[in-house]
Amino acid sequence: MEQGSRQELPPPAPFYRSIFSEIEEVGWEHLVRSEEDLSSLSFRILDKNGRAHILEIALPRNYPESAPSIAADVPYICDIEWSKSSKLKNIVQQFREHLQKLQEFWSIMEDIDRNLWILDPKQPSLATSYRQICLGNDCSLLLNVYARNAWSLPECRFFGPDSTVNLLRNNWRKNSRKWTKDKHFHENLAILLETTLPRPHTVSNKNDEQVDCGICYAQYLPVDDEFGDNSGSAPDYTCENLSCSRAFHTVCLRDWLRSITTTRQSFDVLFGNCPYCSEPVAVKVSKCS
Incomplete structure (x- = not known):
């Protein structure tokens, strides 16, 4: 009973010195927040296109023997390769490489937001992989873009009057083989649906x-x-x-x-x-x- 209620002791001084040294390697200018006991650190990382990402790193009590866990505003998180000699800079580098893999996905989502009338979400995060698009005539299309293979044919669901929706759904199935990386995402949608898509509303x-x-x-x-x-x-x-x-x-x-x-x-x-x-x-x- 007494053992279970005993408070955990704070990390020893060498632990703090070690973490401060590793933060220095990453760059203090990238650190945006941290817990007092350094159990959690958040770094601001810019990708090659200037998008800002917050990488949250949770350090276990026996760090660096055990691997930290990470979280970020991305559609899926990367698996961290870790050894006892690894440091925070290795995590940041692996996260940067992960961001590089997601550039195509974000470019596609930006193409959708720039060229189509988005009903939902109004303020999408970098982790959001869906868009509900206005098609006109009281119809809309819910798209889910696969972040791991962004140029593949997206998953879709139609909403609206049955007569119009059935026609759009049939066009989608009939023309699905016309989907190609040679055209912009919004152009592919217009070709598959055989219709002109409304431009952004505001x-x-x-x-x-x-x-x-x-x-x-x-x-x-x-x-x-x-x-x-x-x-x-x-x-x-x-x-x-x-x-x-x-x-x-x-x-x-x-x-x-x-x-x-x-x-x-x-x-x-x-x-x-x-x-x-x-x-x-x-x-x-x-x-x-």
Whole structure:
């Protein structure tokens, strides 16, 4: 009874020194959060196309004898190859290689979002592999793209009036062999369904919504000596999450981050989360601070 209720002792000092050394190898600028006992670490990793990913690494009590577990906002996670001599940098490298394999999948999902009228989800994450697409005439198509083989014929399900849905379903079956990697994803869909697909519904208004700063709700900062070189400037920082892309004045974002208790400062950079989508953001501290 007493043994079961006994609290676990914190890791010894050499454990902390070892983990700090491994974080240094990865780069402190990539660390976005960590538990006090270093049982969990989160790193921000950019893929080759600039997409930001948060890699969460959970360290077991007997690390590095036992392999860590990882989680990330991806359609499927990679299997980590691990040995007693492995380090955090090896996990990050394997995760980068995994991201490389997923580039085609994300390019296809972006092609769908850019060219078709998406009903659901409104703000898809990088792990989301489905899209519900408006086909017109009260019909829609639920697509599931296979992340491991993104260019294969997707799984689909039709919704709408039976007469129209039956025609679309028959066209899909009849033309399925015409699916090819030589055409864009949305072009393949139009060929298989033998119909013109509606374009995005609100694309013309999207840029207008992003003109103002997401914090002060103004397009330009006041002309005031208080803002120095930023006086009268337009938003100059954009959230890197493609589903958000909210614009901010760096000055406003910096002040907002300072008001949040979870914000972390490393040297002259503030690390925190976007006020709208909670994706990581980072801004430099002003020289006059």
